[in-house]
Amino acid sequence: MFAIINILYFIVFISYLLAFSFIVFHILRYSINWKKSAIMLLVFIPIFFLLLSFNVASFSSIDFSEFININFDGFSGYNRFPL
Amino acid sequence: MKRFSNYHFNGQHKNEQIIKVVRRHWFNILQQFLLFFAIILIMFVSFALIPFFSQDFTNTEFSDLFIFIESTVAMFVWLFMFFVWIDYYFDVWIITNERIVNIEQKGLFSRSVSELEFSKIQDVSTDVKGVIPTILNFGEVYVQTAGTAGKFIFHKIPDPYHIKSIIMTLQKRTIPKQN
Numbered sequence: 687m688f689a690i691i692n693i694l695y696f697i698v699f700i701s702y703l704l705a706f707s708f709i710v711f712h713i714l715r716y717s718i719n720w721k722k723s724a725i726m727l728l729v730f731i732p733i734f735f736l737l738l739s740f741n742v743a744s745f746s747s748i749d750f751s752e753f754i755n756i757n758f759d760g761f762s763g764y765n766r767f768p769l
Numbered sequence: 770m771k772r773f774s775n776y777h778f779n780g781q782h783k784n785e786q787i788i789k790v791v792r793r794h795w796f797n798i799l800q801q802f803l804l805f806f807a808i809i810l811i812m813f814v815s816f817a818l819i820p821f822f823s824q825d826f827t828n829t830e831f832s833d834l835f836i837f838i839e840s841t842v843a844m845f846v847w848l849f850m851f852f853v854w855i856d857y858y859f860d861v862w863i864i865t866n867e868r869i870v871n872i873e874q875k876g877l878f879s880r881s882v883s884e885l886e887f888s889k890i891q892d893v894s895t896d897v898k899g900v901i902p903t904i905l906n907f908g909e910v911y912v913q914t915a916g917t918a919g920k921f922i923f924h925k926i927p928d929p930y931h932i933k934s935i936i937m938t939l940q941k942r943t944i945p946k947q948n
Contacts, residue, residue, distance in 0.1 A: 698841075705848045708877070709855065716859050716872075716880070718790070721774040726858075730851055737844045744837040749830055 688750060695745055702741075706734055778863055778870060780882075789935060791862040793925045794907035798857040805850050812839055852877060862923050864935060869912065869921065887943040889915045893936050895929040912936065 709730065717723035776787045816839070859874040869885045890912055897908030908929045912921035926932060 702844060702848070705852075709848070709851050712855050712859070718778050718861065718863070718872075719774065719776050726854075733847060737840065737847055741837070741840040741844050744833065744840045748833045748837055 691750055699742070702738060776863070778872070780870075780884075781865075782867065786866045787863055788866060788939070789864045789932070791864065791923060791926050791932060793857060793860060794905060794927045796901065796905055796907065797925045798853065801853050801857075802850065805846050805853075808842065808846050812842060815839070862926070864932075864939070866939065869936070871921065883921075885912065885914060885921050887936075887940045890936065890940045891915050893933050893940070895933050897929060910936070 710727065713723050713726055713730075776790050778787075781787075819835070856874050856876065859872065859880070861872050863870040863872070868887065871881075871883045871885070873881045873883075875881065892913040894911045894913075895908060896911065897903055897906070902908050902925075905927075906929075907925055907927045910923035910926060910929045910932050912923075913919075914921060923929070923932060
C-alpha cells in the first residue's frame with residue numbers, strides 16, 4: 687500500500703518536473719527579449735523549487751500508517767474502523 | 770548589453786527595425802488570473818480558520834496531510850499561472866518597418882507565425898466595444914489585406930487607435946510616389 691502511494695507521488699513529481707521543463711524550454715526557445723525572459727526565469731525557477739521542496743518535505747512527513755492502519759483481528763488498542 | 774534588452778524574433782531581416790511590439794491588454798490576463806487569486810485566497814483563509822474549528826488540529830495526523838494538500842495546490846496554481854502567462858506573453862504582434870508579424874500561441878503545444886507586408890494592406894479599422902474596453906482603451910484592429918489571408922486581426926490590444934495610425938503611416942511609406 688505504501689509502495690502504491692509512493693509510486694503515485696513519484697508520478698506527480700515527474701509531472702512537476704515535466705511542466706517545469708516545458709515552461710523553461712518555452713521561455714528560452716521563443717524569447718523575443720532576453721532581458722525580460724531572464725527576469726521571468728529568475729522569478730519562476732526559485733519559487734518553483736521552493737514549492738517543490740516544501741511539497742516533498744510535507745509528503746515525507748505524513749505518517750500514512752495512521753490512515754491505513756486497519757486492525758482485522760479485533761479491538762485491541764485503538765481501532766479506527768470498529769466492525 | 771543593448772542586444773540583451775532589445776527585441777528580436779526568428780526570421781528578422783538584417784536591416785529590419787522593430788517599431789512596436791503589441792500584446793493583449795493587461796485586463797485580459799487579469800481576468801484569467803482571478804481564478805488563481807481566488808484559490809490562493811481560499812488557501813490562506815483555510816490556514817487562518819482551521820484553529821477555530823479544531824484547536825488541537827496541529828497535533829493530529831491530519832495536519833500533515835492538510836499541509837501536503839495545500840502545498841500541492843500551491844504548486845499546481847504556480848504552474849498553471851505560468852502556463853497562462855506563457856499563452857499571454859508569447860501571443861504577440863510585431864510591427865516592423867517592413868511588415869507585421871503575428872506570433873500566435875494557441876494553447877500549450879500549438880504556435881503559428883504569420884506575416885503581412887505593408888504593400889498588401891488595403892484598409893485598417895478599429896473596434897472598441899463595451900464599457901470596460903472603452904474605459905481602459907483596448908479593442909480590436911482589423912487589417913484588410915489584398916491576398917488570400919483576408920483579415921489580419923489584433924485582438925484586445927491597448928490603444929488600438931494609436932496602433933492603427935502607426936500601421937497607416939507605415940503603409941503610406943510603401944506607396945510609390947507618383948510624379
